[in-house]
Amino acid sequence: MFPSPSFPLTAETWLRVGPYIPVLLRGLGVNIQILLGLIALGFVVGILIALLEVYAPRPLAFVGSAYAWFFRGVPEIVLLFLFYFGLSRTFNIPVSPFLAAVLALGLRSSAYQAQIFRGALLSIPHGQMMAARALGLGPVRAIFHVILPQALRLSLAGWSNEFSSVLKDTTLAWGIGVVEVMRQAAYIRGRDFPLTLPIYLTVAFMFLVLTYAGNWAIGAVEKRLRVPGLETRR
Amino acid sequence: MTLLTVEDVHKRYGREEVLKGVSLTLNRGETKVVIGPSGTGKSTLLRCVNRLTEPDSGRIWLENVEVTSAKTDINHIRAQIGFVFQDFNLFTHLTALDNVRLGLVSVKKLPKKEATDRAMAELERVGLRHKAKAYPAQLSGGQQQRVSIARALAMDPKLILFDEPTSALDPELIGEVLAVMIRLAEEGMTMIVVTHEMGFARSVADEIVFMEGGVIVEHGPPDRLFRSPEKPRTAEFLRRISELYGQEGR
Amino acid sequence: MNLVFDWAWLPRLSQGLVLTLELTALCMGLGAVFGALLGLVRVYSGGKFSPLYWLASGYVHFFRGTPLLVQLLTIYFGLPTVGIALSPFWAGLVAMTLNTAAYQAEYFRGAIQSVKAGQMMAARSLGMTRVQAIRHVILPQALRLVIPPWSNELIYMLKYSSIVSLTRLDAGTMDLFGAGRWIQSRTFRYFEVYIIVALFYLALVLILTLVLRWVEGRVRIPGLGTPRRSV
Ligand SMILES: Nc1ncnc2c1ncn2[C@@H]1O[C@H](COP(=O)(O)OP(=O)(O)O)[C@@H](O)[C@H]1O
Numbered sequence: 099m100f101p102s103p104s105f106p107l108t109a110e111t112w113l114r115v116g117p118y119i120p121v122l123l124r125g126l127g128v129n130i131q132i133l134l135g136l137i138a139l140g141f142v143v144g145i146l147i148a149l150l151e152v153y154a155p156r157p158l159a160f161v162g163s164a165y166a167w168f169f170r171g172v173p174e175i176v177l178l179f180l181f182y183f184g185l186s187r188t189f190n191i192p193v194s195p196f197l198a199a200v201l202a203l204g205l206r207s208s209a210y211q212a213q214i215f216r217g218a219l220l221s222i223p224h225g226q227m228m229a230a231r232a233l234g235l236g237p238v239r240a241i242f243h244v245i246l247p248q249a250l251r252l253s254l255a256g257w258s259n260e261f262s263s264v265l266k267d268t269t270l271a272w273g274i275g276v277v278e279v280m281r282q283a284a285y286i287r288g289r290d291f292p293l294t295l296p297i298y299l300t301v302a303f304m305f306l307v308l309t310y311a312g313n314w315a316i317g318a319v320e321k322r323l324r325v326p327g328l329e330t331r332r
Numbered sequence: 333m334t335l336l337t338v339e340d341v342h343k344r345y346g347r348e349e350v351l352k353g354v355s356l357t358l359n360r361g362e363t364k365v366v367i368g369p370s371g372t373g374k375s376t377l378l379r380c381v382n383r384l385t386e387p388d389s390g391r392i393w394l395e396n397v398e399v400t401s402a403k404t405d406i407n408h409i410r411a412q413i414g415f416v417f418q419d420f421n422l423f424t425h426l427t428a429l430d431n432v433r434l435g436l437v438s439v440k441k442l443p444k445k446e447a448t449d450r451a452m453a454e455l456e457r458v459g460l461r462h463k464a465k466a467y468p469a470q471l472s473g474g475q476q477q478r479v480s481i482a483r484a485l486a487m488d489p490k491l492i493l494f495d496e497p498t499s500a501l502d503p504e505l506i507g508e509v510l511a512v513m514i515r516l517a518e519e520g521m522t523m524i525v526v527t528h529e530m531g532f533a534r535s536v537a538d539e540i541v542f543m544e545g546g547v548i549v550e551h552g553p554p555d556r557l558f559r560s561p562e563k564p565r566t567a568e569f570l571r572r573i574s575e576l577y578g579q580e581g582r
Numbered sequence: 583m584n585l586v587f588d589w590a591w592l593p594r595l596s597q598g599l600v601l602t603l604e605l606t607a608l609c610m611g612l613g614a615v616f617g618a619l620l621g622l623v624r625v626y627s628g629g630k631f632s633p634l635y636w637l638a639s640g641y642v643h644f645f646r647g648t649p650l651l652v653q654l655l656t657i658y659f660g661l662p663t664v665g666i667a668l669s670p671f672w673a674g675l676v677a678m679t680l681n682t683a684a685y686q687a688e689y690f691r692g693a694i695q696s697v698k699a700g701q702m703m704a705a706r707s708l709g710m711t712r713v714q715a716i717r718h719v720i721l722p723q724a725l726r727l728v729i730p731p732w733s734n735e736l737i738y739m740l741k742y743s744s745i746v747s748l749t750r751l752d753a754g755t756m757d758l759f760g761a762g763r764w765i766q767s768r769t770f771r772y773f774e775v776y777i778i779v780a781l782f783y784l785a786l787v788l789i790l791t792l793v794l795r796w797v798e799g800r801v802r803i804p805g806l807g808t809p810r811r812s813v
């Protein structure tokens with residue numbers, strides 16, 4: 099099906115990758131935009147879902163759980179197609195592929211982030227809430243001033259996992275036509291076929307750097323925010 | 333007559349020299365009890381005997397075979413030396429019966445039927461035949477330690493090394509394990525026992541060895557050593573022990 | 583706007599479901615063998631001084647640090663340029679297997695390392711060789727401890743197998759999602775088709791989760807591993 103010509107990976111081939119790197123980086127920039135958008139969306143919705151699951155009365159808590167269950171059980175690529183083609187074609191809502199990607203991946207991430215926050219919320223000793231209430235704080239203020247700050251610190255470890263997985267998932271936006279790094283790679287492939295392998299390997303390398311740099315940064319933040327005595331049990 | 337010879341064994345961990353030249357001999361049928369403050373190298377010494385820890389220098393013989401020689405098949409030696417650990421180390425995923433049987437099948441290559449019979453007999457010997465199907469987590473500490481003794485016995489060892497076999501046990505469970513060990517001594521098993529159970533030491537030891545700081549400070553028959561220790565360090569240690577555990581030891 | 587669902591979609595979706603299960607089973611099975619080997623190498627090859635250790639670690643870091651989609655496209659589009667051409671199905675299976683092997687290697691490594699050190703020592707004290715001790719004592723425990731993370735990985739790969747048709751949609755990649763795309767391209771019922779596909783995946787995830795928990799309960803041994811929290 100492929101002609102299978104052979105273009106060995108010589109130094110000369112690698113040198114020809116150089117001029118394409120700015121294009122790839124521009125593509126990668128879009129991945130990072132998706133990443134930031136989806137993490138922010140996932141963070142806000144995730145906290146809401148977690149609070150619902152932990153503190154809301156039963157029917158509401160159940161809605162939160164059902165939501166999380168749906169978004170955890172459906173593949174990312176199906177969500178992307180559902181949000182992009184479903185909204186834009188079936189319901190005639192004009193969403194761009196980029197926006198659909200942020201929505202689909204962000205809501206999916208919210209389900210996972212909710213799981214992380216929920217675990218953290220549940221691991222905060224009951225006495226903390228009681229002490230806050232004893233000071234006269236209402237339930238909402240108690241949650242925001244006492245429980246959440248502790249829970250968020252505890253969440254950072256789980257969060258670093260979620261970060262590296264959503265970073266990689268941004269490439270799936272390629273499937274609905276977002277012009278991100280995979281799309282740029284495909285353009286280059288079309289223009290300069292012998293470079294296909296080195297281009298993809300370069301993309302892989304870029305993600306390797308991003309993944310490890312990101313995890314390192316989260317680790318550093320975790321250290322900065324560490325409060326003696328407040329630790330995740332391992 | 334001599335079963336085990338340990339000659340000038342040294343061992344260091346990093347900068348710290350844990351064994352500073354330890355020698356001893358053990359006759360067949362003899363029970364030696366090793367006492368001494370913690371951190372003085374008692375466990376390290378026992379582990380050097382079957383090279384679970386590799387000594388830095390010195391030589392060890394089991395009968396005429398040099399344990400420390402590079403040419404010796406150490407697994408063959410270990411199969412002849414039982415080891416009972418402070419925290420039992422029963423195989424978590426195996427029933428009591430399978431714990432005792434594993435060495436027979438995988439090391440001694442006994443046929444399954446024969447191994448099962450032998451393993452059941454050893455469980456019987458430590459009074460736990462009825463617990464053959466239980467997993468370690470379903471047994472009390474004392475029962476676990478008895479299974480681990482059965483596991484060692486099943487291999488027909490020439491010698492058993494006990495490393496504080498009752499230290500991890502609740503006081504009320506210590507007796508059942510000591511009872512098994514006392515019977516072994518009476519039956520003529522050769523044993524080295526690291527323990528703080530002075531009552532046990534007094535009644536079954538042929539010799540007490542007092543170790544401190546990586547050397548053997550003093551050794552001798554229990555009567556003499558307990559009544560009139562030669563070295564002040566020994567006397568001091570014995571006094572502290574009796575303060576901790578009462579006049580008779582436990 | 584009116585939503586249209588059609589029973590005529592069912593046969594193709596069911597075929598897709600079978601392919602999804604096949605892909606998942608194959609990559610998880612092959613990945614388990616390869617992953618267990620990698621895990622063993624990372625624990626027992628002698629650490630930082632052994633080239634094998636570095637090879638295995640490099641492999642694990644590379645495949646965990648890069649997107650599966652990049653791996654898939656590298657294999658499907660990139661390898662033909664050096665003379666290795668795979669069909670969309672095989673490219674998908676190879677990418678998924680190589681990828682999950684790296685993750686499974688980490689789960690195996692974690693499981694092996696959580697077997698207490700005393701277990702190895704007790705085995706060696708009976709005269710077992712290292713290989714015997716690993717085989718009779720360490721692995722049987724590690725294999726049980728690895729079940730919960732392995733189950734999560736299986737669910738993950740079940741969902742992620744949906745990207746196989748992104749290289750090319752043909753008979754070999756007509757999995758659940760591929761079948762959805764195929765139906766959608768003929769009916770133009772976007773939302774309806776993908777919501778049905780989503781429900782199929784949800785049902786699969788639910789059933790497999792229950793099955794895996796049942797298996798975990800069946801092979802559970804008292805005292806080994808911690809019981810799963812209910813909920
Ligand atoms: N594997 C090891 N690595 C480093 N140091 C060790 C190790 N095992 C024992 N030690 C050290 O050697 C010393 C003697 O230990 P050990 O033989 O266990 O003493 P004892 O059994 O008399 O309490 C201790 O200081 C201990 O910390």
Ligand SMILES: [Mg+2]
Binds near residue numbers: 374375376495496
């Ligand atoms: Mg000790």
